[in-house]
Amino acid sequence: MIDNATYLKRSEEYESSARSYSRKFPIAIKKAKGVVIEDVEGKTYIDFLCGAGTLALGHNDDEINSLLIDYIKSDAPLHTLDMITPAKDEFASTLFSCFPEDFRKNAKIQFCAPAGTDAIDAAIKLCRIATGRRMVISFSGGYHGMGQGPLTLMGNLHAKQHINGLSSDVQFFPYPYAYRPAFGVKGDEGVEICINFFERMLKDPESGITLPACVVLEAIQGEGGVIPAPKKFLQAVRRVTEELGIPLILDEVQAGIGRSGDFFAFEESGITPDCIAISKAVGGSLPMAIMAYNKKLDKWDAGTHAGTFRGTTLSMVAGERLMKRVNTKPFLNEVKEKGDAFKKHFEALKSECPIIGDVRGRGMMLGIEIVDPKSKEDICGAKAASGEIASELQRTCFNNGLIMEKGGRNGAVMRCLTALSIPREHLDKGIDILTESIKTVNKKYC
Ligand SMILES: Cc1ncc(COP(=O)(O)O)c(C=O)c1O
Structure with missing residues (x-):
């Protein structure tokens, strides 16, 4: 079996220095279905990145895949x-x-x-x-x-x-x-x-x-x-x-x-x-x-x-x-409901974890801005954005089995762009991993 490290080493040799995601998520992906991806060593991850929002129905949707196969076969x-x-x-x-x-x-x-x-x-x-x-x-x-x-x-x-x-x-x-x-x-x-x-x-x-x-x-x-x-x-x-x-x-x-x-x-x-x-x-x-x-x-x-x-x-x-x-009302309503559940959960975690500065977004375009809890508040009451703490959180999430992108000013915003069709159980699992990771990192900085 070729392991992650071997693929990564090869990629480092042939691929541009401008590469980015492969540095943050150092695995070679073997399989992907829905929002679960599996690396070449058999470890699975919940995918809150989903091609930076491209995979609205997740990886390898059955209906779309079979349409594509039929289309190819039809000449x-x-x-x-x-x-x-x-x-x-x-x-x-x-x-x-x-x-x-x-x-x-x-x-x-x-x-x-x-x-x-x-x-x-x-x-x-x-x-x-x-x-x-x-x-x-x-x-x-x-x-x-x-x-x-x-x-x-x-x-x-x-x-x-x-x-x-x-x-x-x-x-x-x-x-x-x-x-x-x-x-x-x-x-x-x-x-x-x-x-x-x-x-x-x-x-x-x-x-x-x-x-x-x-x-x-x-x-x-x-x-x-x-x-x-x-x-x-x-x-x-x-x-x-x-x-x-x-x-x-x-x-x-x-x-x-x-x-x-x-x-x-x-x-x-x-x-x-x-x-x-x-x-x-x-x-x-x-x-x-x-x-x-x-x-x-x-x-x-x-x-x-x-x-x-x-x-x-x-x-x-x-x-x-x-x-x-x-583009149907029930589908779009569910996107809103799932996004609201995410926001409500992390809003509630804010008082326990001061590294959470702000929780925001609409539908399945969600962000948690990470701040340095020991910094001074600005004129509007916001603490300093911390890309450093957010990077540590991203690494902790990854080690715990969650792929999640960062962005925003100073790279301090944890971003959820998962599939719109994510099943509730996978959303909950991703939220659990993120919650535990936030608590772990929060302990270190408070
Ligand atoms: C709002 C917006 N516009 C344009 C782009 C560029 O798209 P692409 O990376 O496919 O060129 C992106 C990519 O993330 C985007 O988020």
């Missing part, structure tokens, strides 16, 4: 660039049925190279072409992918600090981060200040900010630390952008396809964006990215956006069935 094409196939037609029709009515009636879609970063790139390109403007507005804590276009919109400085030549046509605004508000004011008043600042700066003829080609926004920031935007903030951004004729792009790459408990996370606020970037779960666990947009923006010519793998029919077959399974 239907696996790859067609952007030529039409019955699988593509069916996928598009199901995707359109999942759009909110106001968006659907004017919608068009662009199949993108199969990564979220390309869907964002395509959206920015389209908005620049349609408006004839260059500048793009993004938000602190935003994450839109690692291509050099989307990278310019990233809040986190680590990934872009060594790259010269990134476009400077970006303006950042504060995102309403309730636990650590940008203006030091908590609650509703803090949100109002963010809204006012955004509106004033865009409408003030002397703010120094030129009219942008688009505004790019996550309704729930994922990599930035699982931060849901209040409804009134999303509504205000929509109102101001509409008044000024600025296309609004909602990045639903991570929060979309049911993860928030709504099919798209922006739906809770009732707004209608001009573009939606979609990827991750939309391919039913296979690579896929789509940029959906209002046809009033459809000002580009044939070939203005291309990409060899826009026509991967296996992703369409899998994604079509996944969307049908996810």
